[in-house]
Each structure stands twice: as C-alpha cells, then as structure tokens.
Amino acid sequence: EAGVVQSPRYKIIEKKQPVAFWCNPISGHNTLYWYLQNLGQGPELLIRYENEEAVDDSQLPKDRFSAERLKGVDSTLKIQPAELGDSAVYLCASSLAVMGHSSGANVLTFGAGSRLTVL
Amino acid sequence: DAKTTQPPSMDCAEGRAANLPCNHSTISGNEYVYWYRQIHSQGPQYIIHGLKNNETNEMASLIITEDRKSSTLILPHATLRDTAVYYCIVRLGLELSFGAGTTVTVRA
Numbered sequence: 001e002a003g004v005v006q007s008p009r010y011k012i013i014e015k016k017q018p019v020a021f022w023c024n025p026i027s028g029h030n031t032l033y034w035y036l037q038n039l040g041q042g043p044e045l046l047i048r049y050e051n052e053e054a055v056d057d058s059q060l061p062k063d064r065f066s067a068e069r070l071k072g073v074d075s076t077l078k079i080q081p082a083e084l085g086d087s088a089v090y091l092c093a094s095s096l097a098v099m100g101h102s103s104g105a106n107v108l109t110f111g112a113g114s115r116l117t118v119l
Numbered sequence: 120d121a122k123t124t125q126p127p128s129m130d131c132a133e134g135r136a137a138n139l140p141c142n143h144s145t146i147s148g149n150e151y152v153y154w155y156r157q158i159h160s161q162g163p164q165y166i167i168h169g170l171k172n173n174e175t176n177e178m179a180s181l182i183i184t185e186d187r188k189s190s191t192l193i194l195p196h197a198t199l200r201d202t203a204v205y206y207c208i209v210r211l212g213l214e215l216s217f218g219a220g221t222t223v224t225v226r227a
Contacts, residue, residue: 004162031213033214040219041219042206042217042218042219042220043163043217044217045214045215045216048213048214056214091162091163093162093163095213097213105151105153105168105170106212106213107153107165107168108163108165108215109165110162110163110164111162112160112161112162113161113162
C-alpha cells in the first residue's frame, strides 16, 4: 500500500505567485485533512473533508487559500497569491471514519508533506 | 479538546526504555489518548491510542492512569531511529489538535 501520497515534496516560488499541492489519500479512506506546519510547531488543521464535502474549513484563510476534493478521492490545496508567511509544510492526512459519528477512535495516516518556500 | 502538557525535550540511551509522560487533567470520559511521532522531514506517524485500558502494540506501550489524567508512552528498547518529536493528543471525534510535543533524542 502506497500510503498517503503528496506532491510536490518541495516548492520554491516568489511572493504573489500561485501554488498548488496535490494529495492522494489511502484507498477507501473517506475523510481527508489538510494541515499546516510551521517550523518548530505542531501541525494545525486547515480543512477536513468527509467524502467530497468540506465539513470544517474554519481555519482556512479563504481570501487566498482554496481546496477541493473532487469525486471524494484526490484533493488539491491552492494558494493565490502566496505571501512570505505562507512558507511552511503542508500536510495531507486521511482516515476511515464512521460518517455522522464523532465518537470513537479515528486514526489518521499522514503523507510526507509539501514544503513551500516563498521568496 | 482536553489540553495536554508534555516536557519539551528528553534524552534517552540507546537500548534502554524511554518513558514519555503526558498530563491531560481535563480529559473527559469519552476522549481518547493518541500518540504520534514525527521524524525529521516526514509526516506524523501514528503510534498507539487508548481510552481507559493500557495498550501495547509492536511499536510501544501506553499506560493510562486510573483517573485518566495522565499517561505514559513507553518505547521498550529505544534505537537511534526513534529520535523524533512525540505528540500526545487527547480527542473525541475526527480531528486531532497537535501541541508542541516532546523532542526525544536517543543517544548511542
């Protein structure tokens, strides 16, 4: 099993340029997450999808960030335009969760992340 | 979510057991305790989770106190490859909130 696959692994862009990250979750996982990790800190949730529906995007800066999960499988996270402060690692994770139930354990599998450097 | 408190760093000797503490005094009855670790330049990796009982798998053991206000992750025989940031997370439901974790350095 390939695990959660993310690309690109590294991206360097100039400020004001657009950038996109792609995530392929584990086959059969219905829940997908995007996290942001700044240097020296723990990951912070940006958005969570249940199938193709974004059910929690309260931490996503919607003025410049957007995400989609077409057909409830792969997902893309876009930043337009990028700012210097967006330099970070963007992590994707997936899990198999029982829909409509917030109780119970839920184990997330993370990808290796996409490291963005904005110059 | 219940807040967790972990020491910022700890060292351990290769081949010895590593005991990583976590305080979660405000945990509620149905919240799980999860442990993840993150090796440099990789994504977080799931280690173990538990609710009330102690748990063991091929990676580690999780000891939860009877009042559930604290827990300890035990790496039975630490190796150099166990050097990582270890996160203790308490959560009910589908999202995990990460703190700063404990930076564990295993020394030869």
